[in-house]
Amino acid sequence: MSDLHEGTVTPRSWETPRLERLTTWDSDWAGLRVVVAGIGASGFSAADTLIELGATVVVVDALAGPGNEAKADTLRIVGVHDVLLGADHVESLPLVDGAPADLVVPSPGWRPTHPLLTDAAASGIPVWGDVELAWRVRVRGGRPTAEGLTITGPNGKTPPVGLTESMLLAGGKRAVAAGNVGTPILDVIRDPQGYDFLAVELSSFQLHWAHSISPLASVCLNVAEDHVDWHGSYEAYLAAKASVYERTRVACVYNVEQRETEAMVEEAEVVEGCRAVGFTTGMPSVSMMGVVEDLLVDRAFIEQRKDSAAELGAIRDLGEVVPRHLVANALAAAALVRAAGLPSGAVRDGIRNFQPGEHRIQVVANEAGVLWINDSKATNPHAASASLASFRSVVWIAGGLSKGVSYDELVAAHASRLKAVVLIGVDPEPLRTALSRYAPGVPVSLRPGTEDDGAGHRAEGPGTTTADDPIRWAVTEAARLVEDGDTVLMAPAAASMDQFTSYAHRGTAFMEAVRALGGPSTNPEEP
Incomplete structure (x- = not known):
């Protein structure tokens, strides 16, 4: 892994001098002209957040049905500058209060090749996803509202996110699953009580538009050819997935049984001192989580890891039918929460308390x-x-x-x-x-x-x-x-x-x- 070298940051395609200064909730967002593309759950949440911050917001969506009209009415009540519904409004980037936008925030499904986004690129207007915006505003009153544990992979993201949340709760932490599952991440960030930790599920789409997040721990569970049509190539898709490790501060967790994820960690620009921690459904080596007989064990987050392992739970704790990938999910989640400082008992109790969603084995x-x-x-x-x-x-x-x-x-x-x-x-x-x-x-x-x-x-x-x-x-x-x-x-x-x-x-x-x-x-x- 490469260390992240601090220094002066030259504004890139995703930031301008003004945007570079917008790093907390208390920054000067007033009058920032923003186009939010999409009025679904994440788009609505982004628009609502930006309005609360004092930005001038225009929302566009190709669909003009009753559901979107109702959302538009709500946004108008809370102060959105305009809502433009219908296919003709998404063919190019609209003006905001008569001037070009300073920023575009697309919903995750919007492809980079969408005319509105290519128009933004041609005009040099930065694009942030809702996850990037959430990272920017999570610091409020001088302190972060939550630490982030980030999880991606083409398949099976939701169970390990749920397991991570369950382990955190079992450890007495105020925690919630967010992002590509459950509550939109910006709604979580704005919760007045705040959270100790967020278990954040990230799709490759969300990672594509996230540029500066710096999680406490991160994992890419697996890789497989997927969403090539959205990213343009398999290489671009892999690059988006690999970005989950960028700027990680404590532990980059990788799948020992998929060499591609380890290579991602090796190439990542991380914060100095960040560790690489593997997980395997076989016998673990040093600095790994794994299985010994029917037990889940930790050889990464204990002092005597060279010649011993800490028991985290039993495979039977995972349920009646325990497929191999569910064991891997539990170990990945365990690595994340152990990186966050939770005791082994929280892992065991979190596994036992976990209720997997329907329709998954x-x-x-x-x-x-x-x-x-x-x-x-x-x-x-x-x-x-x-x-x-x-x-x-x-x-x-x-x-x-x-x-x-x-x-x-x-x-x-x-x-x-x-x-x-x-x-x-x-x-x-x-x-x-x-x-x-x-x-x-x-x-x-x-x-x-x-x-x-x-x-x-x-x-x-x-x-x-x-x-x-x-x-x-x-x-x-x-x-x-x-x-x-x-x-x-x-x-x-x-x-x-x-x-x-x-x-x-x-x-x-x-x-x-x-x-x-x-x-x-x-x-x-x-x-």
């Missing part, structure tokens, strides 16, 4: 020797791979909106685990092609009416009576195929919007269908 039923698992949150191959790796004999319910990804690597890696596959989704072809290529002996069920692939892979039997409901059909078909000792795993490896409103809608439908079976028989011939 969630046990729905465990009856007649069959385990039914809802992992609707597995919306891409990388996430589905983590689920499949957790079980030995799987009837896999998969498919949906593939977004152009390849399933070859996923199927090839887990073909030996697949007892059968039940395909959902409007277009099953991407997954079916990979299955025929890398798992040709695995039975594949298609919904009635789907074109036969020539190998006789078509749903039969009791599943045909529910063809109008994709999840009810899939669950009934899985019940026909499953046997004692198998796991029925819905890990779609695809987005849900082709047949559902969200992954949560899809997961809820799955749980309802499983429960409606009333203890499915593993033999369809039985009454």
Whole structure:
């Protein structure tokens, strides 16, 4: 890791001499002309904050429906200069009170190639995300309102964020999860009581627009090809993820089992004295968190780490079904809170108190020797791979909106685990092609009416009576195929919007269908 050298900072594309001076809530924000792009949760929060700071704010959004009109009315009441709704208002950067903007604050989903943002770039107008703004205003009355522990990774960010929050609370700290999960970060920063710590989930989008944050500890959980369309290249995406480590003060936490994250730490410009701390689901070396037999242990934050380890908890504390990546999540979270000075007991109690969200390797039923698992949150191959790796004999319910990804690597890696596959989704072809290529002996069920692939892979039997409901059909078909000792795993490896409103809608439908079976028989011939 490189040390961060202090000195005079030359204004860059994300700051001007005036913006450079805006480093606390009490700085002179009055009259700063700001365009906020987007009126969703983060955009609304940014606009509201800037108004409270005394800035002159114009908000733009392409959508002009009733929901956005109601938000616009609220912002006008609290003092926004103007709200411009409709597609024609986002094709170029608007003036603010008759003059060019001093700053643009886009919502996380806005691509750098969006016309409004390219217009800002061409005009030399800096762009900050809501996380950057939050970092600037977190110091109030001469003291920070909270310390930040930052977490990123393409998959599985939310559980470790929740685990980090739970451990902090168990340690008696006032803490909350924020950022890309839960409450918008600017709403948290403005809480009048303040917090000791924030567990901040950061997407690659948010990191792209965050330029000066300096967390106490940080982690990139993993990397996989994702959001290349937004960033323009895989290299740019990796660079955004790597920036989570920049300016970290106490510990850069990396995944020992993914060399790319360690390389990110090695290249990061950090504050002098910052440590590199690894986590692994295997035996840990010095300065790592890891597993010894069935125990989670710390060999990083103890004095005798060269020849001993501190027990943090047991794997069984994590729940009934503990996939490998959940163990990794717990160790990553433990490293963050240990860097923050929490005792090992807080880690153990935080793990035991943690309530994982729905639709993430969630046990729905465990009856007649069959385990039914809802992992609707597995919306891409990388996430589905983590689920499949957790079980030995799987009837896999998969498919949906593939977004152009390849399933070859996923199927090839887990073909030996697949007892059968039940395909959902409007277009099953991407997954079916990979299955025929890398798992040709695995039975594949298609919904009635789907074109036969020539190998006789078509749903039969009791599943045909529910063809109008994709999840009810899939669950009934899985019940026909499953046997004692198998796991029925819905890990779609695809987005849900082709047949559902969200992954949560899809997961809820799955749980309802499983429960409606009333203890499915593993033999369809039985009454």
